[in-house]
Amino acid sequence: MAIPTTRQVVHVVRYPDGMPQEADFALDQRALRAPGAGEVLLRTQWLSMDPYLRPLLAGRYAVPRPELGAVVPGGALSQVVHSNSGCLAAGDWVVGDTGWCDYATLAAESLRKVNPVQAPLSTALGVLGIPGLTAWAGLKTIARPQAGETVLVSTAAGAVGSVAGQLARLSGCRTVGIAGLPEKCAIAREAFGFDECVSHQSPTFVEDLRAACPEGIDVYFDNVGGPVLEAALSMLRTRARVVLCGMSAQYNQAQRPAGPNLGPVIGARAILQGLVVFDHLARFAEFTADVAPLVRDGRMHYRESISEGLASAPSAFIAMMAGRNLGKALVRVAS
Numbered sequence: 001m002a003i004p005t006t007r008q009v010v011h012v013v014r015y016p017d018g019m020p021q022e023a024d025f026a027l028d029q030r031a032l033r034a035p036g037a038g039e040v041l042l043r044t045q046w047l048s049m050d051p052y053l054r055p056l057l058a059g060r061y062a063v064p065r066p067e068l069g070a071v072v073p074g075g076a077l078s079q080v081v082h083s084n085s086g087c088l089a090a091g092d093w094v095v096g097d098t099g100w101c102d103y104a105t106l107a108a109e110s111l112r113k114v115n116p117v118q119a120p121l122s123t124a125l126g127v128l129g130i131p132g133l134t135a136w137a138g139l140k141t142i143a144r145p146q147a148g149e150t151v152l153v154s155t156a157a158g159a160v161g162s163v164a165g166q167l168a169r170l171s172g173c174r175t176v177g178i179a180g181l182p183e184k185c186a187i188a189r190e191a192f193g194f195d196e197c198v199s200h201q202s203p204t205f206v207e208d209l210r211a212a213c214p215e216g217i218d219v220y221f222d223n224v225g226g227p228v229l230e231a232a233l234s235m236l237r238t239r240a241r242v243v244l245c246g247m248s249a250q251y252n253q254a255q256r257p258a259g260p261n262l263g264p265v266i267g268a269r270a271i272l273q274g275l276v277v278f279d280h281l282a283r284f285a286e287f288t289a290d291v292a293p294l295v296r297d298g299r300m301h302y303r304e305s306i307s308e309g310l311a312s313a314p315s316a317f318i319a320m321m322a323g324r325n326l327g328k329a330l331v332r333v334a335s
């Protein structure tokens, strides 16, 4: 295949104010840099839509936000088109931080090679990718669920939450999910095996959660923060563990809200611990050895919300930030 000299990208037009808008992003054509020594040219197959992009664009993330006009940052599953590295060959599949584009030139050493026969390729961005690793690491290193315990998981029908819930259920726990739309609660119960799932959009959410966890909560895997975290904290059992994984409820807010009341944490002698998946990247092989067989033999289910074409990336991202994704949100760039 001839090496292309231009590429399509989606760039940042302006930083979102509140809920992101399509006009915050724009598609354009740019020159494509030829790969140098140790670099590879990649063709994007699947783009990963991830909530951290929103705080990143707000300047509230671990790395500086992109300049206006820069390619929107993001991870992708890509195929190597041309390689100047001994580690990768044309045809190999990799995951890397290409940003929202159809072609990218990156250092081979920054990429994670994917086994294409292990599971469908797109799973490398979801159940067998960073979201799956996040759920696995949070349970293994912080929550340590024991059989018979009640494990509560928010964004239960999402990429991280669906894996956290299923791994807890496979450990013999009773699992209770929290999701937004009623159809997401149904998927959480029917596809991901949660014993119960309550909607945080219901006017009776706190009462519903209390009814779903009559004996309290041993583990809360928190992906949202805000009022949902506050409600969960009030139901902690003695020596509960809380995995602080994400703060989706505040990503679209201009100001950081006042924190939840932490009083119940004291009474429960509970442990709250922050989780950063990048601390666990060295355990990718161990995670894959644990979870890939579960995916292969159907004990671990996953769902994907797929949008078609690079130009649909902004609307796919907005839909995810509005909670309209079911499972891992992805954009198919190359057919």
Ligand SMILES: NC(=O)c1ccc[n+]([C@@H]2O[C@H](COP(=O)([O-])OP(=O)(O)OC[C@H]3O[C@@H](n4cnc5c(N)ncnc54)[C@H](OP(=O)(O)O)[C@@H]3O)[C@@H](O)[C@H]2O)c1
Binding pocket: 049, 050, 051, 052, 130, 131, 134, 155, 156, 157, 158, 159, 160, 161, 178, 179, 180, 181, 184, 200, 223, 224, 244, 245, 246, 247, 248, 249, 250, 275, 276, 277, 278, 320, 321, 322, 323, 324, 325, 327, 328, 329
């Ligand atoms: N700590 C780490 O290293 C790490 C790594 C990866 C991901 N994360 C975090 O894990 C969380 C889940 O990520 P994901 O990739 O699996 O995304 P996801 O759950 O597939 O999608 C994001 C979900 O957030 C929920 N949400 C959005 N706005 C909300 C609001 N105002 N209140 C409550 N919920 C809201 C929606 O689900 P519902 O409609 O069902 O509520 C939406 O579907 C995110 O907070 C992300 O930042 C953390």
